[in-house]
Amino acid sequence: MPRKDLLDIVSLEREEIDHLLDQAVPFKELFTRSVKKVPALKGKSVLTLFYEPSTRTLSSFEVAANRLSADVTNFAVASSSIVKGESVRETVETLQAMRTDYIIVRHSRSGLPSTIARMTKASVINAGDGAHAHPTQALLDAFTIKEKFPDPTGKRVLIVGDILHSRVARSTSTILKKLGVEVAYLGPGSLVPKVGPENVQRFTNYEEAMKWKPDVVYLLRVQMERQDVQYFPSVREYHRLYGVTEERLRRIDGDGLYIMHPGPVNRGVELCDGVLDYSRSLINDQVENGIAVRMAVLYWLKPGGEVIG
Numbered sequence: 001m002p003r004k005d006l007l008d009i010v011s012l013e014r015e016e017i018d019h020l021l022d023q024a025v026p027f028k029e030l031f032t033r034s035v036k037k038v039p040a041l042k043g044k045s046v047l048t049l050f051y052e053p054s055t056r057t058l059s060s061f062e063v064a065a066n067r068l069s070a071d072v073t074n075f076a077v078a079s080s081s082i083v084k085g086e087s088v089r090e091t092v093e094t095l096q097a098m099r100t101d102y103i104i105v106r107h108s109r110s111g112l113p114s115t116i117a118r119m120t121k122a123s124v125i126n127a128g129d130g131a132h133a134h135p136t137q138a139l140l141d142a143f144t145i146k147e148k149f150p151d152p153t154g155k156r157v158l159i160v161g162d163i164l165h166s167r168v169a170r171s172t173s174t175i176l177k178k179l180g181v182e183v184a185y186l187g188p189g190s191l192v193p194k195v196g197p198e199n200v201q202r203f204t205n206y207e208e209a210m211k212w213k214p215d216v217v218y219l220l221r222v223q224m225e226r227q228d229v230q231y232f233p234s235v236r237e238y239h240r241l242y243g244v245t246e247e248r249l250r251r252i253d254g255d256g257l258y259i260m261h262p263g264p265v266n267r268g269v270e271l272c273d274g275v276l277d278y279s280r281s282l283i284n285d286q287v288e289n290g291i292a293v294r295m296a297v298l299y300w301l302k303p304g305g306e307v308i309g
Contacts, residue, residue, distance in 0.1 A: 004305035161220030
């Protein structure tokens with residue numbers, strides 16, 4: 001049963017996740033054709049409402065909507081009445097009057113996409129809210145892993161870095177656990193929450209984490225902009241202790257492990273330059289798969305729901 005909105009991973013049933021991942025397969029197959037568009041959303045309007053900067057997620061949604069033949073409008077927050085003090089409700093009411101079918105929202109405030117979803121008949125997609133959730137990133141991560149491991153049950157994914165501030169870590173670990181994948185966290189003690197999801201091991205030492213024998217090493221971007229205090233001595237020290245250095249990359253290669261990263265990459269912090277040429281790097285796969293997964297999400301949602309508040 002299609003939903004009106006996609007706000008998080010927690011509320012999705014396993015059957016819904018499987019449906020979206022299966023639906024992304026034929027959409028990805030479109031990329032190899034000479035004509036990469038289908039008329040699935042012809043006549044529908046998609047509006048991107050990004051209160052935070054974005055390159056990959058924003059462009060991925062725009063490409064996905066265009067390939068479904070939807071009309072796409074990028075709502076320029078910086079040059080809108082929002083900078084003059086217009087409230088979120090006033091903005092949404094304006095968009096509602098425009099008969100927008102989909103609103104894709106990114107905001108620094110956790111829970112705001114859910115608030116917007118209650119105000120509008122449009123389908124609302126959470127493109128990242130604070131440190132809370134990033135559901136389409138989680139879906140594309142799961143899709144990417146399933147391409148390598150069609151039955152991912154029992155596989156192990158080590159998520160490395162700034163877990164504390166990462167909506168990606170929260171959403172991706174949630175979806176992977178729903179798919180039967182084992183998940184562990186690695187990072188400085190200050191950035192790995194002591195309280196979190198059940199059945200997620202926590203490591204603060206790289207060597208100990210690798211003894212856990214992961215199949216995938218998922219590196220998170222160190223989010224300097226979300227850190228109001230110093231959580232580690234320096235980026236150089238972080239790279240030495242937790243990053244994929246040239247030496248660690250050789251060991252990862254020898255063990256046949258895959259590497260993932262949601263982007264944008266901080267070179268010399270999370271990873272060395274050699275990772276970009278590593279044969280088992282899935283970073284570019286994630287970018288391509290993001291378009292297919294977001295096409296599946298747009299096609300699955302059904303605008304026109306009730307306005308609650």
